[in-house]
Structures are given as structure tokens and as C-alpha cells.
Amino acid sequence: MAEVVFQRLTLIGLGLIGSSVARAAKATGAVGEVVACDADAAVLARVAELGIADRVESDPATAVTGADCVMLCVPVGALAEVAAAIAPHLAQDAVLTDVGSTKVSVIRDVGPLVPAGVHFVPGHPLAGTEFSGPDAGFATLFEGRWTLLVPPPGTEAAAVDRMTALWRRFGSMTEIMEPAHHDRVLAIVSHLPHLLAFTICGTADDLADESRQEVLRFAASGFRDFTRIAASDPTMWRDVFLNNREALLEMLARFTEDAQAMARAIRWGDSAYIEDRVLRGRKIRRSLIDLKQA
Numbered sequence: 001m002a003e004v005v006f007q008r009l010t011l012i013g014l015g016l017i018g019s020s021v022a023r024a025a026k027a028t029g030a031v032g033e034v035v036a037c038d039a040d041a042a043v044l045a046r047v048a049e050l051g052i053a054d055r056v057e058s059d060p061a062t063a064v065t066g067a068d069c070v071m072l073c074v075p076v077g078a079l080a081e082v083a084a085a086i087a088p089h090l091a092q093d094a095v096l097t098d099v100g101s102t103k104v105s106v107i108r109d110v111g112p113l114v115p116a117g118v119h120f121v122p123g124h125p126l127a128g129t130e131f132s133g134p135d136a137g138f139a140t141l142f143e144g145r146w147t148l149l150v151p152p153p154g155t156e157a158a159a160v161d162r163m164t165a166l167w168r169r170f171g172s173m174t175e176i177m178e179p180a181h182h183d184r185v186l187a188i189v190s191h192l193p194h195l196l197a198f199t200i201c202g203t204a205d206d207l208a209d210e211s212r213q214e215v216l217r218f219a220a221s222g223f224r225d226f227t228r229i230a231a232s233d234p235t236m237w238r239d240v241f242l243n244n245r246e247a248l249l250e251m252l253a254r255f256t257e258d259a260q261a262m263a264r265a266i267r268w269g270d271s272a273y274i275e276d277r278v279l280r281g282r283k284i285r286r287s288l289i290d291l292k293q294a
């Protein structure tokens with residue numbers, strides 16, 4: 001059996017991602033002990049029932065005491081509050097990490113709260129589903145998926161190496177990325193598609209009652225695929241949008257220009273333009289399948 005990467009991993013927030021990390025940690029043996037902490041007593045009771053952690057703790061200070069790795073798996077907007085509560089109780093040389101979907105805001109809000117002697121290695125597994133809560137998680141969620149690590153300048157290389165080792169044990173591929181670059185990339189590959197999905201479902205819902213019924217009855221794959229994405233957690237996505245404001249608004253502006261260009265092509269019967277755009281979409285889909293990311 002391979003050695004453990006961390007002796008004790010404390011997870012704060014046991015939703016989809018936190019509970020998947022707990023399961024992966026147990027399944028792979030990458031961690032000696034998993035401690036689970038969540039603000040919601042019902043979530044902790046469920047985690048205990050599922051047996052996916054060695055110990056559950058309702059008090060964050062007690063939960064992080066003695067842990068050599070603390071991973072924050074709460075919505076991005078709650079990270080600073082949690083970090084402030086645990087900071088005085090973190091062990092010397094511990095690694096503090098997170099799984100938040102935005103990184104500039106996390107480094108800005110959490111970075112200054114990290115005590116000297118604690119290594120801060122923010123991260124983001126590019127894996128998830130539209131479901132939330134501890135029942136939604138599964139041990140193989142990260143297999144074959146990317147996890148991006150975004151260490152602030154000056155972070156000790158050994159701490160980054162340990163986080164890399166942990167995610168690789170979970171089956172993830174890892175890459176180190178600069179925070180602003182991370183937020184721009186995620187704005188286009190994840191945040192904008194979610195924005196479009198929420199918006200299109202809202203548009204359909206705003207239609208007169210009769211048309212809305214038709215939308216639901218005859219939802220062909222296009223609309224149906226959007227509704228899957230749009231089923232995601234409202235708190236998580238509110239926080240993502242508000243914490244990646246600049247990059248998301250920039251991508252939305254570019255998208256709006258491109259959508260206008262498509263509208264123009266449709267209005268003037270520019271078949272070549274329309275075909276070219278559809279073909280580009282098809283090529284991107286094929287590339288994803290080739291890269292096993294579809």
C-alpha cells in the first residue's frame with residue numbers, strides 16, 4: 001500500500017465536493033484520518049451515517065486542531081469567514097487549501113488570514129455534477145479530471161508537491177496556474193455556460209403559460225441539456241458570479257458580440273457564416289472526445 005500523503009485531513013463543508021474528497025481519501029488510502037466539519041448539523045449527521053469520515057466535528061477550531069491538511073469545501077463567499085474562524089487553530093507546517101471555483105478572490109480574501117508557518121495552496125478540481133450535499137458525492141469524481149493548483153508567489157514548493165500528490169492519488173491530472181489566468185479560463189469554460197443555462201431557463205419560464213407547457217413537453221436535447229446545468233446550487237453559483245465579476249463580464253461581452261454576429265448572419269442569409277460556426281462547435285466537441293473530457 002502506498003504511503004499516506006497527509007496524516008490527518010480536515011474537510012470543512014461536506015457537500016458534493018467535500019464528501020467526494022472524503023470518499024476518495026478513504027478509498028485510496030491517501031490520508032491517515034479524515035475529519036469532517038460542516039455548519040449544517042443535518043449534513044454532519046448524514047456524514048456520520050454514511051461512514052465517509054473517521055470523525056465528525058461541529059466546531060471548526062476543534063476540527064482543524066492537529067490536522068496537517070485542511071481543505072475548505074464551502075461556497076466561495078463563505079471561505080473568508082471560515083478561514084478567520086480556524087486560522088488561530090491551524091498547526092504549524094499544515095497545508096491550508098480550498099476547492100473554490102474562483103481563485104483571485106480566494107487569494108485576496110483568505111490569503112491575509114493565513115498565519116505564518118501555514119502553507120496556503122488554493123486549488124480547484126474541475127469536476128462536479130449539478131447535485132449538492134453529502135449524498136451526491138462519490139469516490140471517483142476526480143478520476144481523469146483536471147485539478148488546478150494556484151499557489152500564491154513564495155509558497156513553499158514542498159507544500160505544492162504534497163497537494164499535487166494528494167490530487168493525483170484521487171486520479172486527477174494536475175496543473176499549476178496563475179490566479180487571474182485561472183479565473184479567465186474558468187469564466188469561458190464553466191461560468192459563462194452556467195450563466196447562459198440559467199438565463200435560457202429563465203427566458204423559457206417567462207414565456208406565456210401555454211408556450212411554457214410546450215417547452216417542457218417537447219424539450220429536445222438542446223433545452224434539456226441546458227436544464228441539467230441550470231439545476232446547480234444557487235448559493236454556489238451566486239458566489240461564483242460575484243467573485244469572478246470582471247472575467248465573467250468580459251467573456252459575456254465577447255459572447256454577446258458573437259451572438260450579434262450570428263443574428264446578423266441569420267438576418268442577411270449568410271449561410272457560409274452559419275455553417276462555419278456550427279462546424280467550429282462540432283470540431284470542439286470532437287477534440288473534447290479525443291481528450292477524454294467529454
Ligand code: NAP
Nearest residue numbers: 013015016017039040073074075076100101128129132133
Ligand atoms: P454543496 O454541495 O452545496 O456543499 C457545501 C457545504 O458547505 C454544505 O454542506 C454547506 O452547508 C456547507 N457550508 C456552507 N457554509 C459553511 C460554513 N460557513 N461553514 C461550514 N460549512 C458551510 O457545494 P459543493 O458543490 O460541494 O461546492 C463546494 C465548493 O466547491 C464551492 O466553493 C464550489 O465553488 C466548489 N466547486 C464546486 C463544483 C461543483 O460542480 N459543484 C466543482 C468544483 C468546485 P449548507 O447546506 O447548510 O449551506
